[in-house]
Amino acid sequence: MEMETFSSPHFMQNSYLTHPAEEALERFLLHQCPEDELSVVETHVLACDSCISRLEALETQIAATRIALEELERERKVAVAARQHRSWENWLSIPNLSWAGAAAAVVAAGLIVTPQLVRHQQTPAAEVNLSAYRGLENGVAPEGRPLHVHFNSADLPQGPISVQLVNDTGAELWKGSAAVRQDKLEITAPKIAQPGHYFFRLYAGNVQQGELLREFAFQVK
Amino acid sequence: MVATQPKLSPAPTGDGNSQSQEAREKPSKGFTPVEWGVLVAQVKAGQDAGMEQLYKLFSRGIRYYLCRQLGPQELEDKVHDTFLIVVNAIKRGDLREPERLMGFVRTVVRRQVAAYIEQAVHTRREQADIETGITVADRKQNPEQEAMLRQKAELMKSALAALSQRDRDILVRFYLKEQPQEQICREMDLTETQFRLLKSRAKAKFGEIGRKKLASNGLFSVFVRAQAG
Numbered sequence: 001m002e003m004e005t006f007s008s009p010h011f012m013q014n015s016y017l018t019h020p021a022e023e024a025l026e027r028f029l030l031h032q033c034p035e036d037e038l039s040v041v042e043t044h045v046l047a048c049d050s051c052i053s054r055l056e057a058l059e060t061q062i063a064a065t066r067i068a069l070e071e072l073e074r075e076r077k078v079a080v081a082a083r084q085h086r087s088w089e090n091w092l093s094i095p096n097l098s099w100a101g102a103a104a105a106v107v108a109a110g111l112i113v114t115p116q117l118v119r120h121q122q123t124p125a126a127e128v129n130l131s132a133y134r135g136l137e138n139g140v141a142p143e144g145r146p147l148h149v150h151f152n153s154a155d156l157p158q159g160p161i162s163v164q165l166v167n168d169t170g171a172e173l174w175k176g177s178a179a180v181r182q183d184k185l186e187i188t189a190p191k192i193a194q195p196g197h198y199f200f201r202l203y204a205g206n207v208q209q210g211e212l213l214r215e216f217a218f219q220v221k
Numbered sequence: 222m223v224a225t226q227p228k229l230s231p232a233p234t235g236d237g238n239s240q241s242q243e244a245r246e247k248p249s250k251g252f253t254p255v256e257w258g259v260l261v262a263q264v265k266a267g268q269d270a271g272m273e274q275l276y277k278l279f280s281r282g283i284r285y286y287l288c289r290q291l292g293p294q295e296l297e298d299k300v301h302d303t304f305l306i307v308v309n310a311i312k313r314g315d316l317r318e319p320e321r322l323m324g325f326v327r328t329v330v331r332r333q334v335a336a337y338i339e340q341a342v343h344t345r346r347e348q349a350d351i352e353t354g355i356t357v358a359d360r361k362q363n364p365e366q367e368a369m370l371r372q373k374a375e376l377m378k379s380a381l382a383a384l385s386q387r388d389r390d391i392l393v394r395f396y397l398k399e400q401p402q403e404q405i406c407r408e409m410d411l412t413e414t415q416f417r418l419l420k421s422r423a424k425a426k427f428g429e430i431g432r433k434k435l436a437s438n439g440l441f442s443v444f445v446r447a448q449a450g
Contacts, residue, residue, distance in 0.1 A: 016323050043327045046279055047278050047279055047282055052281055052282060056285075061373070061427075065392070066397060068378035069392060071378060152399055154399065166345070201342070215342075
């Protein structure tokens with residue numbers, strides 16, 4: 001039985017007593033509840049031991065599902081890379097190599113005749129997903145690489161956001177601005193040279209005077 | 222006049238999750254009708270019976286909420302402080318309608334969470350730790366819980382491996398990329414029912430594999446006993 005939209009206070013009061021459906025609890029754990037549903041689920045859960053047990057079981061199930069999906073995705077990417085490598089190996093037969101050699105000679109001649117510009121390649125940014133979620137490991141980011149960070153921005157107001165990066169003593173390392181659009185928030189932050197524990201803080205308005213909305217912990221290794 | 226709550230509706234049915242089914246089979250243990258007016262009057266009068274019932278009713282929920290928002294550090298102190306705030310507010314007469322007690326407690330708890338976060342931000346900004354090294358609470362579970370989680374993850378992996386790649390992609394979007402259901406259904410051309418069925422299928426497969434594993438472990442232990450005997 002799914003939660004319905006609410007109108008009268010009397011209905012609202014009765015809704016606090018109704019056990020939420022599993023999907024409502026799942027949305028609650030994933031921070032995807034609409035405002036009215038969040039109000040009802042949170043209020044109910046505060047006084048219902050059985051629904052807390054359901055939430056705890058669901059948390060474990062979601063955590064296990066995430067671990068399983070991450071491993072399967074990793075194995076899939078390794079398998080795809082291995083298949084591509086095998087296709088390269090198959091290509092390395094003698095006739096193909098002869099043609100490749102001939103083509104390489106032509107290209108080399110062209111390179112000698114035509115000077116090439118050297119492209120300066122930047123270290124690619126590392127993709128980091130951060131979620132303020134109990135029970136899961138904090139995000140991990142690599143040392144010495146710019147960070148492209150995806151924040152769990154469910155329940156955050158749409159619009160401009162200030163982002164601050166601080167170290168474990170609270171000293172500001174960087175700040176910037178971004179915007180929550182369609183429940184997505186992404187920023188690019190500069191590389192962090194030192195391993196350790198860091199925090200991203202999200203503020204409504206500016207960092208000095210704005211309201212702190214959410215804080216994300218992560219580690220640089 | 223005492224306000225009594227109407228009979229509670231039963232918990233929802235429809236999924237194969239045995240743990241939530243167990244919770245549903247014991248609704249009376251988890252959520253009993255409460256005469257809010259009597260409870261609030263007892264708390265206001267400082268009666269032990271009222272305080273005890275209030276604590277029994279809300280302590281686990283407050284603990285869960287605070288742990289989820291703030292982590293396990295100093296949790297008992299925070300639960301106790303929050304409970305005291307609720308009691309004092311009731312005694313002061315801040316709760317005008319006893320039947321709104323649940324919503325009132327929620328408001329108090331949310332304000333407490335905001336206050337704790339603000340205090341933590343202020344502390345980090347204004348003070349430097351003398352100790353170096355340990356400044357972030359370890360939110361990992363204990364080794365036994367980690368082992369259980371690992372075991373469940375292995376079972377879930379077997380269940381998910383039995384699905385098609387497209388179905389797995391849908392679950393990756395939902396659980397790893399945390400995309401909302403509406404976005405996934407729109408971009409992958411699914412109805413809400415198809416999406417729900419997919420999740421049910423994955424959970425059912427997980428349950429089936431779990432039961433098979435338990436059954437095979439049971440048989441194995443029988444063989445071992447037979448040999449030892």
